[in-house]
Amino acid sequence: MHSDEIVDLESTVDEASLRRSERLSDELKEKIREDASPFRMLTGDRPTGRLHLGHYFGSLRNRVELQNAGVDSWLVIADYQVITDRDAVGEIRDRVYGLVTDYLAIDIDPERAVIFPHSQIPALNELVLPFLSIVTDSELRRNPTVKAELDASGNRPMSGLLLTYPVHQAADILFCKANVVPVGKDQLPHLEQARVIAQRFDRRYGRAAGATHPIFPRPQALLSEAPSVLGLDGQKMSKSRGNTIELGMTADETAKLLKKAVTDSERRITFDPVGRPEVSNLVQLTALATNRDPVEVADEIGDGGAGTLKRVATEAINEMMAPIRARRLEIENDQAYVQQVLRDGIARANAQAEETLREVHEALDMVYLP
Template identity: 60%
Template sequence: MTTTVTRDEFPDQIHDEVHSDESATYAAARERSAVLDQLIDEHAASDSSRFRMLTGDRPTGPLHVGHYLGSLRNRVRLQDKGVETFVLVADYQVITDRDVVGEIGHHVHQLVLDYLAAGIDPERSTIFAHSAVPPLNQLVLPFLSLTTDTELRRNPTVKDELALTGGRPLSGLLLTYPVHQAADILFCHARVVPVGRDQLPHVEQTRAIARRFNQRYAAGHSVFTEPEALLSDVPLLLGTDGQKMSKSRGNTINLRDTADQTAARIRGARTDSERRITFEPIARPEVANLLTLAGLFLGEAPEAIAERVGNGGARQLKDVVTEAVNEGLRGHRARRAELERDPGFVSTVLREGNARANEVAERTLATVRAVMGMTY
């Protein structure tokens, strides 16, 4: 029997221990991530397959500055260091939490445009779509046998989405979302998975599935290597309304926006009534967020930008942020506009990436079937 335990039912000491355990786990993950990053610096150029990376996005709408700063720039950095890169357009995941696919073809096209404009090179990185790689999705079946219902329901993403359903039944696709992510990572034997803190449970679930497959079906032989999380140093950015930046909330600064649209969005961003600008993330989160955004584009500490703006108030701060964002995205937007003039190029990139991903997935599935005695 499962019981729901609220915070008030925990003694403070137990709460402190739980929080301490979570902090300790995150601290250990950060240490492993730092070591991994150093190994990439030292060895990726000479041994790219050792550091094969899987990353990607759901095509649910335009990418925004949070994606650019938190993931796109880092993907290009790793690619340029020699990391063998697989970039997933997770079109099947669009329907994990919605009833319709919407303008998915348009969204996929726009997503790939931003990948290419950011510097992801299709000659060095494989850009592919979920739905175009059947053997990848077939791996979900044996992986489901290695995962319990309790584990899936304990996953933070599944729990959060379930809480937002308002009593609506949880779809089987959403419940098994962590297993689909494991298949995404393991089909290409990715060793590196760039994530934020909230995605660490997904990587741990993937590691458990890899370990259990080796033990249960491969007699202890290493068919799958347990991947490692590469944690981002970029803080979580808020949207223009002071809430979490999200495409569904409409509070984003999109990469495809014009300079004027960007300026308008930033002018409308929430701040506070204090004139002097200071960097205080807890006391003044909206102001701190704008300072952080400018700092990430300018390569400066947010405290230094706050000192420079000083008594200039919110208006001057927003002017600084607008200039930083527009200048930081100038090259991206120019490359994007050039790519848009050749719509067939995106189709070619996806077609060739899908073909490469299928080759890799077919080999992996063949190995899995052989290990499981399912070659007839």
């Protein structure tokens, strides 16, 4: 993506810009297939709960594929972002360890991926300060996530951390000079904010300091192709709703949950996400777990009804999850290994962040000692 293809944050993500993003994402995927070595990916999660199948099919599986394709992979555990919209951190240490355990269980390789919580990277967080100098209050308030939180807050004052959430997210992306960020369509404005910050910093400070090339690459959106997965109650799959199948659940726990999943009274099973969302969701979960077409799965079950559908879905998901569960149990019982992975990831992230901050200080003419 070229620097002159930045979308002005004054505008919304309309159909034309979305089509362009899709085109550029397709071109990026082709480049990665041809040669993944020039690319560095930044992605991650907030440690607000346990990872579940929605996360796995929506992003985690794709992360492993990109890693295995040779993309330099950086996974941020966004622990500071837990307190952007809540009054307490909860059992955050256990959740961070749980995220690392899940990453390792699904085959994220710490030799090829950097796993770190951003609270432990001081130089990353210091980047927020100069970045704040090149964004405006109105831009931040127009960000869709910030607007949604503001609308949902009632009369509660918005915290400064929530208002500047897009800037902190930009720091996560730019500190390691990531040029690939897997996102859904609804997250494009966040990535656009990071791209605008990178461009503005270069124009205001980098070129003013005589830099021959930008400090920050323009991160490119890798749009997710994963279909939306509903929860077992037919609503959006969400940790807060309790309608998820967590990666850490046993086969028996998974079977019990699927047995209670919402379906309908029609005996013939079809794949109709609009007309029969609950039934179609179980069909889709089965298809995703077995890498098959959902229409084919539905046709195969035919008149077997909801009972057969739930049995087939349970078998497919438990079979897919069996090796992940085995690895997860082994890792869960070796906390020293989890700590070492975190220690190594934090060290590598700190080294990168300090180097990036040094370049930023040079651009700002804020290096005072030799």
